[in-house]
Amino acid sequence: MLRNSASDVPRRRGRPPAGGREAILAAALELLRERGIARVTAREVAALAGVSEASVFYHYKDRAGLLRAVFEQGLQPLKELAESVARAGPDLHQVLVRYAITLEQFLDQALPVMAAAQSDVALRDAMAEYMTEQDLGPHRGVAALGDFLAAEQAAGRVRAEVDPHATAMLFVGACYTRAAQRQMPAHVAELPSLEEVIDAFEALLAPA
Amino acid sequence: MLRNSASDVPRRRGRPPAGGREAILAAALELLRERGIARVTAREVAALAGVSEASVFYHYKDRAGLLRAVFEQGLQPLKELAESVARAGPDLHQVLVRYAITLEQFLDQALPVMAAAQSDVALRDAMAEYMTEQDLGPHRGVAALGDFLAAEQAAGRVRAEVDPHATAMLFVGACYTRAAQRQMPAHVAELPSLEEVIDAFEALLAPA
DNA sequence: GTCTATAGGTTGATAGAC
DNA sequence: GTCTATCAACCTATAGAC
Structure with a gap:
């Protein structure tokens, strides 16, 4: 093949x-x-x-070795996430769009792999160890976006009362949930679209 | 036992x-x-x-039959979620706290079961069918909270520019992500706490 | 590096006694 | 309803030739 x-x-x-x-x-x-x-x-x-x-x-060598290689390959694209935020233009809207798309694309690839690792304790532990070593996890995405929001706040483009990292968590969470729902083959009811979520998020952040 | x-x-x-x-x-x-x-x-x-x-x-009867029973049992508590919102007092803060705790508790129980169903196509399809039949999924939680936010908005306790359902998605997503991270045995870095998320969310909603 | 052949171990599922 | 005993199917992993 x-x-x-x-x-x-x-x-x-x-x-x-x-x-x-x-x-x-x-x-x-x-x-x-x-x-x-x-x-x-x-x-x-x-x-x-x-x-x-x-x-x-x-x-x-053995099945565990093969699966470990599969995990590492499957989680690879995450490293590009933080860079994606940095690369994007200075416009808040642009950053959110790019960030959300990159994150959801990554999750579409990675979630099946992460779910698979839950099927057996040995695999679960192996992947946990790998993620710890590489410092992978949702906190990465939250930190990257949170830092950006803090900078925007300092520049006066985001309301002063906003907690940048807790708020970033809200946005990352929405992307995560949308990606997770896509994993279930038969989701009848729709969740809010990416555009709706981004618009809603921006509206919440905008200074009066 | x-x-x-x-x-x-x-x-x-x-x-x-x-x-x-x-x-x-x-x-x-x-x-x-x-x-x-x-x-x-x-x-x-x-x-x-x-x-x-x-x-x-x-x-x-067979392994599939046993696992199907396990799924149904594992996803049972979801049905209480919507009721939990309805039961809570009229206070926005109280509702958010109760909702988040109920949702995260449910996810802590259900996520391992849902991940397990991904291990084989036959199981995956069986669970998808069950979830479709019962109309289960994140949209349920989003709809319940979204409706509540819309009512709060009509009462003037939430900013007029807010899109209730897209915003509910943000909140549900944060709970989902926190619960998902808890599934990974070795999460070194912390995500924002539930209190921080709730406070941030309320601050975003509050009218000027 | 890649193959064939096979050892050795689990598993899902059935039969039939109690 | 629960048990013991059993089997065919399938799996991981190794040995040894090319």
Whole structure:
């Protein structure tokens, strides 16, 4: 599925890597998202990646090793979040839009992976350890947005009574909830749209 | 563990139920929350419930049937949420406190169950169907709080520019995020406390 | 690095006695 | 309703050849 065909990079000595390792990881992530972690077995991963079962164990030692790699890959894009706020223009509205879209996109990818880690204590602990090491978590997003709001407040563009970080929490929470609802395949009733949430949030912040 | 001792209800025909069914359900829910769905095997459930493995299949037909029962049990308390808002006093602050606490308590119980359902497509679909039937989901909480805010607004106790439902979404989201973070065993950094969030939210709503 | 073959262990589910 | 005993299916992981 994702195996390399002949590419144009300069030849190296020895047998070229066939890309099996990457194909296995990609297959595992795809299976995890589409069919749930219970289906991430060496057999199914190998079949989807187009390699043998033994190859899975050769590259990742055991199932836990494979899943750990899947987690790290799945949580990767979070690191771009803080930068996204910094990169955006000085306009509050622009920042909120960019921030919300980036956060929800990340969550759409990461939530299935995080939910999967809850399926077993060992996995849960492994991911917790990883998130602690890397200092990942919602507090990151809250801090980034909170700092920005504090700066806006200092510039007089946000009401003085506002608590920047507690307020950032409200906004992050709305994005989180929307993303979480999207994970449930059958959500009949709609939540407020992103535009409505952003508009409502801005209206609350605006100085009189 | 939860087996009946002699009770005072009038005698029925035939062999009285020994309480095995309830013990099995309770054991499955406990295992699910504490060790993850992967450990919810007939063997472990039976051991914890103090019954035989065959008994599990007798009462719930198959694994899917047992897990479906666990979901229904785990999502039960949600129905009390809307009532909780209605029951609370007329004071905005009181309502927010009561609402947030009720919602977070519910989520602490329900989130592990919802995450577990993501572990396999079949379970995921089964729970989605159940939630659709029962019209469960975050929109319920948003609607309940939004309606209340709209009433407060009509009474002049909330700023006129506020969009009640989009704003309710912000508040629900903050509770959701706090509860979700609690699910991750190792959250080093703190999020804003419930008091801070409630105070910030009230400050945003207050008329000038 | 990748394969085939297989060991060794769990699991879901059924049969049949009590 | 509950038990013991059992089985086929499936899983992780290793050994050893290429």
